[in-house]
Amino acid sequence: MQNDTWKTQRSPQPSSPLLLPSTEHQPWLQLVGHAESFQVGENGRLLKRHCVGEEKCFQRLMEDRLRGFVPSFHGVVQHEGQDYTMMDNLLTRFNTPAIMDCKMGTRTYQEEELRLARERPKPRQDMYEKMVAVDPEAPTVQEAAQRGVLKTRYMQWRESLSSTTTLGFRIEGVRKANGECHTNFKRTKSREQVTEALRDFVDYNPQTVRGYLCSLKQLRHALESSDFFKTHEVVGSSLLFLHDEAGRSGVWMIDFGKTSALPPPLTLDHRTPWEEGNREDGYLWGLDNLIDILTDTLPPT
Numbered sequence: 001m002q003n004d005t006w007k008t009q010r011s012p013q014p015s016s017p018l019l020l021p022s023t024e025h026q027p028w029l030q031l032v033g034h035a036e037s038f039q040v041g042e043n044g045r046l047l048k049r050h051c052v053g054e055e056k057c058f059q060r061l062m063e064d065r066l067r068g069f070v071p072s073f074h075g076v077v078q079h080e081g082q083d084y085t086m087m088d089n090l091l092t093r094f095n096t097p098a099i100m101d102c103k104m105g106t107r108t109y110q111e112e113e114l115r116l117a118r119e120r121p122k123p124r125q126d127m128y129e130k131m132v133a134v135d136p137e138a139p140t141v142q143e144a145a146q147r148g149v150l151k152t153r154y155m156q157w158r159e160s161l162s163s164t165t166t167l168g169f170r171i172e173g174v175r176k177a178n179g180e181c182h183t184n185f186k187r188t189k190s191r192e193q194v195t196e197a198l199r200d201f202v203d204y205n206p207q208t209v210r211g212y213l214c215s216l217k218q219l220r221h222a223l224e225s226s227d228f229f230k231t232h233e234v235v236g237s238s239l240l241f242l243h244d245e246a247g248r249s250g251v252w253m254i255d256f257g258k259t260s261a262l263p264p265p266l267t268l269d270h271r272t273p274w275e276e277g278n279r280e281d282g283y284l285w286g287l288d289n290l291i292d293i294l295t296d297t298l299p300p301t
């Protein structure tokens with residue numbers, strides 16, 4: 001999990017992703033996520049504000065068969081008094097790529113967060129305000145009176161408003177090949193809406209879809225036999241989709257800030273529905289749905 005001082009700010013406006021200084025050799029755009037999390041490093045690398053849990057995941061992933069499906073990890077470095085996790089900048093493999101961030105899984109908060117919310121409830125005004133901005137009717141009478149909602153309640157509301165609960169993934173943000181950026185997917189929920197957003201992202205190009213399907217099926221195969229995946233609750237992690245005009249495309253797993261090792265001998269299959277205590281996250285169920293939906297966009301052969 002990210003530390004508290006780092007949890008205060010997020011990308012400010014829907015449809016205004018963060019543009020950090022980049023050079024000709026260091027393309028960079030942060031589509032979604034916490035503002036100021038990243039610094040552009042040298043030699044095709046990125047610095048992400050450090051958290052111990054994510055570092056542990058990267059260390060384990062570099063030894064796992066998922067290694068080729070995550071940005072390479074280059075250790076923890078200090079920059080202006082702050083620790084950062086150094087990783088590959090995936091954008092450097094492409095020429096002005098189209099980018100999509102899909103948050104995977106049916107649950108976007110950890111079981112631990114649920115337990116803490118019960119023991120020490122801390123209603124959040126910022127989340128209440130984000131909720132009301134989308135749907136003034138969403139808060140309960142009590143939430144409206146205190147002008148605050150618990151984080152887990154906000155996250156559950158976000159899950160059910162979007163496709164997280166019903167499809168096991170949601171689109172968080174897109175930068176299209178023509179440079180247009182969209183981050184307003186909070187209400188993109190139905191299979192039809194998701195299909196349309198995916199079609200728009202690939203500019204209705206079946207060749208691009210085939211490229212992504214190939215990568216996603218390879219990823220699924222690797223996940224199904226990964227020791228790391230079997231032994232970790234993977235929550236709030238995204239798939240980053242990248243493609244460019246040269247016909248290159250790829251999908252990588254990013255963001256392990258809320259991914260945690262399970263107490264042995266517990267393992268997950270990532271498809272069994274979540275019940276509190278079983279730690280299941282619905283990641284593979286979501287990936288199955290994503291693959292099915294993308295397949296359905298292809299013309300009949």
Ligand SMILES: Nc1ncnc2c1ncn2[C@@H]1O[C@H](COP(=O)(O)OP(=O)(O)OP(=O)(O)O)[C@@H](O)[C@H]1O
Pocket residue numbers: 029030031032033034035037046071087088089090091099101236238240254255256257
């Ligand atoms: N290795 C990478 N290469 C290129 N772009 C990246 C990489 N990692 C992250 N990004 C960009 O930064 C965005 C946010 O990344 P990430 O999800 O790791 O941040 P976060 O602040 O932890 O997000 P969250 O709010 O979900 O916790 C991604 O959507 C993507 O645009």
Ligand SMILES: O=P(O)(O)O[C@@H]1[C@H](O)[C@H](O)[C@@H](OP(=O)(O)O)[C@H](OP(=O)(O)O)[C@H]1O
Pocket residue numbers: 002007008010108130151155158236257258
């Ligand atoms: O997308 P939204 O609606 O802006 O909501 C944010 C989103 O769910 C992030 O995933 C979450 O960070 P974590 O995944 O790190 O929990 C953040 O919590 P935060 O405000 O506590 O950082 C939320 O505010």
